[in-house]
Amino acid sequence: MSDIQDITIISTKTVEQPKVHTVYFIQISTPTRTWTVQRRYSDFVSLHAELKSSVGKEPPGTLPAKHWSLTGRLGDEKMIRERRVVLEQYLRLILTSKDASWRQAYGFKDFLSLPTTSSSSGPSTSSGSYSGPQTFTAQSWLLEHTALQSILRSARSSLLKRDALANMGDSVGSRSASVEAKRTLKDIDVRINVLEGALAGLNLGEGEKKRREEMMDSLKVERSGLGRMAEAGVRTNLGLGPSSAGFNRNQGPSSSSGFSSTASSAFAPPQGGHSSAGGSMNSIPGGWGSGPNSAIQSGRVFGSSTAARNQPPQETAETRPLDDRGLLQLQATKMTDQDDQLRELSKVLLRQKKMGEDIHGELAEQNDLLDEIESGVDKTGRKLGKAKRELNKLG
Incomplete structure (x- = not known):
């Protein structure tokens, strides 16, 4: 693990299948080679849970909050850029932490696709x-x-x-x-x-x-x-x-x-x-x-x-x-x-997914109706205020 010199998220890509999500291209550099792995946000969440479970304490960094939006922000370039910076910082904090337990965890090595040495070459191994x-x-x-x-x-x-x-x-x-x-x-x-x-x-x-x-x-x-x-x-x-x-x-x-x-x-x-x-x-x-x-x-x-x-x-x-x-x-x-x-x-899971999408659409429609009602209430309130001021002038 000490051979890793740098971890950088060099680019991102929005993928449509199996459902719309963002893929982060992570470049790992060592003195002898450089390679790139593709990970999505859910992979980072899984890594965080794995590290917390295997080490027994929270990793040094925190993941960006998952955005739940009825309007959908998966294609929001600003959000992707902000999340990319935080995810890169998360990996670098693990790499540079004084406590080596997180970066020595098997889940972290597997996340970065680090080459593993076979331990079956002889009976004296470990x-x-x-x-x-x-x-x-x-x-x-x-x-x-x-x-x-x-x-x-x-x-x-x-x-x-x-x-x-x-x-x-x-x-x-x-x-x-x-x-x-x-x-x-x-x-x-x-x-x-x-x-x-x-x-x-x-x-x-x-x-x-x-x-x-x-x-x-x-x-x-x-x-x-x-x-x-x-x-x-x-x-x-x-x-x-x-x-x-x-x-x-x-x-x-x-x-x-x-x-x-x-x-x-x-x-x-x-x-x-x-x-x-x-x-x-x-x-x-x-x-x-x-x-x-x-x-x-x-x-x-x-x-x-x-x-x-x-x-x-x-x-x-x-x-x-x-x-x-x-x-x-x-x-x-x-x-x-x-x-x-x-x-x-x-x-069955696809049907449940379809139901979830329908519920999502219904909630979005209801939110639009609520926004219209709120706008109408504001207009009515302004009209009533104006009428009250005119009545005060006449009185």
């Missing part, structure tokens, strides 16, 4: 921030592996929530989900390294040790894929076809989020990736190694957890008659149903 066990038994190792799988599922859920909220126009909620997913992925790196390092100290047979090494490879592949998915930005036009495996549902690059064709590699399994048995990523819906071509299968228990590895597999009435391809199709169908539910929710 081990001081890990408060869990450093040594494991054979059973506790499996429990920790299951816990890490659960965290990865939570991170994937946050990323999908980020995309869904962005498509519905909820930029604040989308950004909060993105920050939560990135924080989760950052925190899990140390635990993966510790778990991998502990594997060498376990007294296991050659076959079991090899199997757990494959489990770790799958876990790291899944973590890497989610990391690329998080860095790629919001995906739009979500869809899931029958041939889609897992969550690879990207239909094309999104110009609004800067999503390039190279980012699609974040959702594809790498060449030569391992597929593990038992507690592999097969138990994670959408994880690699869950397709019909997997080298090793651990049982066709849809949505199974590795914690139930020692229990007999239990089929359901829905999955029992299905083969591997049928299970993939069932997963695709369920994801499509969830997308349909999101679209229905979006329609």
Whole structure:
């Protein structure tokens, strides 16, 4: 963070979609590079709330007040210029504050799109921030592996929530989900390294040790894929076809989020990736190694957890008659149903938005009528005063 030399809002732009708002172009300069990010006012509000929540106290600066106007002032150049100055001052106060807690917060780094260094390059990375066990038994190792799988599922859920909220126009909620997913992925790196390092100290047979090494490879592949998915930005036009495996549902690059064709590699399994048995990523819906071509299968228990590895597999009435391809199709169908539910929710929100706009128009009309009545009352008052003065003269 100390490498940042300057933060400047260099320009603004009024955007019409998904609804009219102002975008602020923020330029960040370091000794080696300069880049620009686009943020709107609601992103600043989300950043302020995130900093207050993570640090536990108010940031050094204050945001400009949000203007609620029945006449609409989104295109008011004077207001935009004033707000631009205050927002730039807000960022600079955080950057130059003696208390570094705000600018070291993950939310601030993510807001400025600061490049992050991967902590998964070796087992010695930031081990001081890990408060869990450093040594494991054979059973506790499996429990920790299951816990890490659960965290990865939570991170994937946050990323999908980020995309869904962005498509519905909820930029604040989308950004909060993105920050939560990135924080989760950052925190899990140390635990993966510790778990991998502990594997060498376990007294296991050659076959079991090899199997757990494959489990770790799958876990790291899944973590890497989610990391690329998080860095790629919001995906739009979500869809899931029958041939889609897992969550690879990207239909094309999104110009609004800067999503390039190279980012699609974040959702594809790498060449030569391992597929593990038992507690592999097969138990994670959408994880690699869950397709019909997997080298090793651990049982066709849809949505199974590795914690139930020692229990007999239990089929359901829905999955029992299905083969591997049928299970993939069932997963695709369920994801499509969830997308349909999101679209229905979006329609409800759009109707509520339309109602709000109608109420806004009605209030504006009523205010105009009140202004006319007030003007008429003033005129009548002046006439009565004039008549009274004339009567006094006659009396």
